[in-house]
Amino acid sequence: MKFITNRNRFRIRLRWFFRFNLFFLLLIVIGTAGLWVAAKIAGPPPLNVPRAISYYDSQGNIFNKATESALSSSSEWTKLDHISKPLIQATLSIEDKHFYKHHGFDLRRLAGALFADVKSFSKAQGASTITMQYAKNSFLSNDKTWRRKLAEAFYTMRLEMNYSKDQILEGYLNTIYYGHGAYGIQAASKYYFNKNASDLSLSEASMLAGIPKGPTLYAPDVHYERAKERQKIVLQSMAKNGTISKPLADSAYNHSLQLVNVQPTKERLAPYFQQAVRDELKNKLHLTEDQLINGGLNVYTTLDPKIQKKAEYWMKDTIDPKSDIQSALISMNPKTGAVLALIGGRDYDKSAFNRATQSRRSPGSSFKPFLYYAALEDGFTPSTLLKSEPTSFQYDDDRATYSPNNFGNYYANKKITMAEALAVSDNIYAVKTHMSIGMDELVKTAKEVGIRSPLAPIPSLALGSKPVSMLEITRGYSAIANGGYRVQPHFVKKVTDKDGNVLYEWKPKSKKVLNKKAAFVLSQMMTGIFDKQLNGYTTVTGSKVAGILTHKVAAKTGSTATDSWMVGYTPKLAMAVWVGYDQGETISVYPDSGYAKKIWAHSMESALFGQSKNSFKAPKGVVAVNIDPKTGLRATDTCPGRETYFIKGTAPKAYCDGTKVVSHPKHKKKTQSHGLFDWIFHLGGKK
Structure with a gap:
């Protein structure tokens, strides 16, 4: 009896199995028939003879017209x-x-x-x-x-x-x-x-x-x-x-083949930029391959041909043509995120790999501005003193030790100000600051300004140990330059089809992420890398190219064993330059390490030609004070200083000759400070 019951169950299941498959097959047939009917109604898709895509620069002039490239x-x-x-x-x-x-x-x-x-x-x-x-x-x-x-x-x-x-x-x-x-x-x-x-x-x-x-x-x-x-x-x-x-x-x-590889006879302007434009059209705007190749599109880009040509000239003129070292450059409008110029390598025909957008490299000390912004928000000021000396740092609940070195193993072996530390790129000061404010703060700040590459709250992050892209770091500096807004980098302003119909138009995107006053104070500190008044136990890092610049710019150098960086800005222009080898070979101290600074300085100065010599404008709530670079105190006749900016209320009250500012508005007379405690207290910020 049990055997008969099981056999009936098997027959029922088998019957349902055939019914289900028949139903599924019927759905496929109906679906296929429906597609055929819809395809017939839709008619023939157009098979147009390809029409060249036209690329326009930011001035509305065609700078390249081709289906894909020259x-x-x-x-x-x-x-x-x-x-x-x-x-x-x-x-x-x-x-x-x-x-x-x-x-x-x-x-x-x-x-x-x-x-x-x-x-x-x-x-x-x-x-x-x-x-x-x-x-x-x-x-x-x-x-x-x-x-x-x-x-x-x-x-x-x-x-x-x-x-x-x-x-x-x-x-x-x-x-x-x-x-x-x-x-x-x-x-x-x-x-x-x-x-x-x-x-x-x-x-x-x-x-x-x-x-x-x-x-x-x-x-x-x-x-x-x-x-x-x-x-x-x-x-x-x-x-x-x-x-x-x-x-x-x-x-x-x-049979032996003779490859010719016919190269274009005419030099192309901005081939890496053009490739970045295509990537944006394809990946972000989701245009089809047919539209990109054959559609006769008009693509209005953000390219500034003047900045691009000058940058290409200076890269070619600066680097030894016999060298295998590579370089890349990005220039951006910090207010809008529009990429004005881009060079992804020294020769597009030899290597189409775009190092400006596709590569990630360790930024070294060019990452420090994000740290010092976080420090300013935590109570540090340009006058905050910390000792520069060989130091081993305990972290991870004292289970790990980190012992950074200054470049060339030079140390002040005394306290220096944050303004000097940034200008001479003191690593000990940076890591002390990083550990003092909490290592998560640097990660948070970097993410806020647009760094999307993986970061970690470790001591070496203060020295730029984690790789980032050039586009990311230029975006990050732009947020400081424009007063605190994170912008979206972009290459395309508008796209129209062959009949002039608008397919896409850029809409500005920005988000307030930084304090405007702290960003301005940081910017003024970053101008110090060109100021010999901040020379201390070593020279400021921008000293060798300071003579090239006639405009006031904020910048930071960065170097690792394999990478050399120079990144900087004015409120109207941000620019980053990287130099290094694709396979991570060690770069030589001379001349490799100097290429990035020279390319950046010449390209920046060329791009700023005709503009105001100083376009930085202090916001409300920021004050300028003459500060003695050595002590971080207010300057006097006996210890001349340089103009330094502070968030209102944070400037030091003590003078470098031992006197201090009298707080009562009716009294102008300087009074004597009462010892070391008062001197430290009036510096402002953390110690």
């Missing part, structure tokens, strides 16, 4: 019968051997990919046909989502319904990316072999056909051995499919 010639649409037969055969063999047999979808490959995706709970596996790839490249983003795949299927149907196979293949071959800014087979043929697509040999064609799978991995001029392995796979596929014989495949593989 190397790209995909606007020269090449008819299918003008493309070599071996290239067509190689592409079909490796990308979609059933292209002329299916209606946009290779069901066998699709089923295999779907099984792999379900098994791994991902959407990483692909079974894209040439039509599907063309649909994705022309109309969609690269997101690996089910929604995007459904849209891809929809556009694939529209293409297959309304265009011939030859038209689809022709469009695909004219828009696929082959690396180095070459979109389309004509651009690739010109770049790699300096010949037309119609003249490609089997060996050349099979090499090019392998590139689209991974343009950065299989570009033969960069990764030749890897490209040869990919070429072998293409040729073996052709032989297996019966397109060519195996002996012919072997012969093509063994």
Whole structure:
């Protein structure tokens, strides 16, 4: 009886299983039919001949007009019968051997990919046909989502319904990316072999056909051995499919290729900036590849050509052309976050890696301004005294020790002011301050001004031990420069289509994150790196380039064993320069370590030409006092001082000759201080 009951249960379950699968299959059929009907109603998607994208600078003048770069010639649409037969055969063999047999979808490959995706709970596996790839490249983003795949299927149907196979293949071959800014087979043929697509040999064609799978991995001029392995796979596929014989495949593989790599004859302005613009258009504005390449877009950027050209000149003029050292520069409007100039490396054609936006390096002492802002908020003043001497710091509940060194192992071996410590970049003072106010405060301040890279509340953070990007640190300095507002860096102001319709327009974004008075006091302290009056046990860090500058600027140098930085600003312009080696090689004290300062100083001075010599304006609640740099006390005739700014009420009351300010407004006479306690008390701030 029990056996009969179990058998009935099994039959019921089996019946429901078949019903469920039938229902699921019916849904697929209905859904597919619905897509076909919708695709038919939607009609043919436009297959436009590519129209160049136009890049405008901040003055409204075109500074570059190209589909991708000066190397790209995909606007020269090449008819299918003008493309070599071996290239067509190689592409079909490796990308979609059933292209002329299916209606946009290779069901066998699709089923295999779907099984792999379900098994791994991902959407990483692909079974894209040439039509599907063309649909994705022309109309969609690269997101690996089910929604995007459904849209891809929809556009694939529209293409297959309304265009011939030859038209689809022709469009695909004219828009696929082959690396180095070459979109389309004509651009690739010109770049790699300096010949037309119609003249490609089997060996050349099979090499090019392998590139689209991974343009950065299989570009033969960069990764030749890897490209040869990919070429072998293409040729073996052709032989297996019966397109060519195996002996012919072997012969093509063994044939020596002469790579030409035709470089642009005309110098391009701001190629790294242009690439950053494209990244913003693609990643932030979500424009499709077709819009970026073929849509005839007008992109109005933030580029200031004057600042860009001068920066490019000074980088080239400063660094020894025989050196392998790299450099990068960013200039920004601190009030809006608009990037005015950007250099991501010394030669875009040799390395397109954008060190200004894509790299993270340790900023060294250029990170200290964020620390000293936090200290000002905690009660420190420019006159606060701390002793500069070799010191070991206990942290992590006394389980760890940190023993920093000053540059060259020079120490004052006495107390120095915060103004001097910043100007000469004293590391002991910085770490003492960091430990005194609480190490979380520096992390908090850095995050507030826009540092998004991972940070940690450790003693070495005061000396910039954690890597950050140039864009981040320029954004952070901008918040100090503009009086406390965190801005959003951007490269694009507006985008219109070929008919002038606005697709995107920048809306200013800022948030108050710093105290305006403390930010101004910090800015004035940062001008001290060029002031010889703050020379102490060592010289101020900007002394070697102080003579270049005629404008008042706030800045900070930074150096590690592998990185050299110079970052600074006025209220209207922020600029950062980095110099170092890509592989983290040690930089020499001379001349490598001096490059960043010289590039920055010359570029900054050129950019500020014609502007006010001093654009810093003290806000209400800030006072200027003449301070003796050695003692941090008010200056007198016997110990002359320099103008130093304080938040009102925090300036020292004592004079360097032992007298003090009388608080009663009717009395101007100075009275004698009563000992060491009064002297320390009237300094203001923490000790």
